[in-house]
Amino acid sequence: MTNLKQAKFTVLPPEDVGNPNLFQQLLEQEKVPVPDRLQSNHPGFTDEDLSVERYSSRWFHELEAEKLWTKAWQMVCRVEDIQKPGDHVVYDIVNQSIIVMRGQDNVIRGFHNSCLHRGRALRMSGGAVNQLRCPYHGFTWDLQGEFKSMPTVWDFKHMSPCELKLPQVKVDTWAGFVFINPDLDAAPLNEHLDVLPEHFKDYSMDRSVSIAHVQRRMACNWKVAQEAFMESMHTRATHPQIMTFTGDVDSQYDMYGDNISRSVTPMAVTSSNLSDVSEALILHDILEESGRMADSDASKHVLPEGMTTREYIGELNRQIFSEASGDDLSQATLAELQDAILYSIFPNTQVWAGYFGNIVYRAIPDGDNHESCLFDVWLLGRYKEGEACPPGAKLNQLPDDLDFSKAPELGALGPVFDQDMSNLDAMTKGLKASKKGTVSLASYQESRIRHHHLTLDKYLGLDK
CATH class of the missing domain: 3.90.380 (Naphthalene 1,2-dioxygenase Alpha Subunit; Chain A, domain 1)
Structure with a gap:
């Protein structure tokens, strides 16, 4: 057999090459029906030109932190990463932190990763838990984000338990991917995905x-x-x-x-x-x-x-x-x-x-x-x-x-x-x-x- 590593071919001048119609020409050779989704659009x-500041400047990053990552649908993980109740990942995006967790009712939710007492992050990494308990003082929530308990209840009479539900972000899934959006008024994920499904x-x-x-x-x-x-x-x-x-x-x-x-x-x-x-x-x-x-x-x-x-x-x-x-x-x-x-x-x-x-x-x-x-x-x-x-x-x-x-x-x-x-x-x-x-x-x-x-x-x- 010929030694393919020594095969000879010609490298053409880069200025003269490129055929953006090739894929459509290949589709004409298919022997099965070609779906419309493969047509050019x-x-x-x-x-x-684009300013380099879009990539290199601090002010542009801060604008994204304020107006992009707080408003856009973002893929966080795969559903198989959180298969059982209590399984969760921690998604950190600039200064936001979101706990994406499967609840006891099998629903996937996203919680802002901050204790409603003193603000400590509830979770520093993903894993599996049977409740969300703040390691600092012990404020505790169930897997659905409902408030369960606090220490020395007598000293927190000004904090109503009904107001202590963990704040959530929007969560949805597509094709096994889990998406979150911090903007509760955002359009549905399916609308964001447009033709993709x-x-x-x-x-x-x-x-x-x-x-x-x-x-x-x-x-x-x-x-x-x-x-x-x-x-x-x-x-x-x-x-x-x-x-x-x-x-x-x-x-x-x-x-x-x-x-x-x-x-x-x-x-x-x-x-x-x-x-x-x-x-x-x-x-x-x-x-x-x-x-x-x-x-x-x-x-x-x-x-x-x-x-x-x-x-x-x-x-x-x-x-x-x-x-x-x-x-x-x-x-x-x-x-x-x-x-x-x-x-x-x-x-x-x-x-x-x-x-x-x-x-x-x-x-x-x-x-x-x-x-x-x-x-x-x-x-x-x-x-x-x-x-x-x-x-x-x-x-x-x-x-x-x-x-x-x-x-x-x-x-x-x-x-x-x-x-x-x-x-x-x-x-x-x-x-x-x-x-x-x-x-x-x-x-x-x-x-x-x-x-x-x-x-x-x-x-x-x-x-x-």
Whole structure:
């Protein structure tokens, strides 16, 4: 067999490449009905620069703390993280802290994490409890936030028990994700999600479960981390090893309302940055390097004569994903079985669509530090209909100096994430050093970033 590591191909000049119509052309080759959700939906935007202060300034961070994080729906955790009464997580966002807990009645609620006596945080971390008891003086609430007891009742006659119910935030779920919104007057989550539930309706997301959850602190503003995954144009410079099977500059970009955007990057096709790439190399590299396919051992696969890698990988995924989930995937498109179809949910969550191999990203400010963020990665699998939801993956909190490639549960994705992260602290340095004072965006390929900032401006009152 030819040594694929020594395979020859041509790298084309970067100025001359890119076909944003490629995905729609691939859809014309599908042998099953193509759902309308895969059609292009791009509204077009203007091309004004963005001020670097959006990322680097303290005043912008404080404006977000006041007007964004107090008003927006935010993904906190997965339902499998809080399966039993008393299970809870603590969600800290800038100076807010929320306890998200499953009650004795099985309802998930969110409580402001502050004792109504002297203000001590009731919980410093997640876990499982049978009540909420302040460690300072012993004021106690049940799992539904109803007041239970206090010490020396005779000395608190001015505090009525009926007024001591823990203040709550809005809580709702979608696709196994738990969302909170501190604004009690906010529109329902389903309205915020816009087309997303409809676009994901065929993917059995109600039976999704986290099979990996890795978090690491990054030395950058949360939006810098978020935007690292909102375009595929960076692949040539940052991830050159995946160009043999990734249509990076051939991606499609779509927007829906204020809160939802999408990129669609074709897989199992060669980037238009390259030419003369053999199908054997495409097959080898997508199995070994992508981290999302049904199998990762290229030595077990030989491309049948007359079949493209895209067809082969799609059918391989169809078979293995169907067996794993118990779902009939005979009408699934090749696109939804393998392509990188990535949706953003404003402000800070991104979810890969498709029938399996869903990756989830989230970036939140690191406390009150506008130059640091916490970056989470989840990988989602499926369990079969009729089975109980298995426990979710335990959080792997990486030390600040440990690479994502050291998290074995991420597989081949770990080194790819490390390549992405290598840009982030340099972004912080460069934005602060900028003489230009602005960043410029590509009209089409970076339009999801533009869309994100337009919605952000509406929350912050900067759209006037």
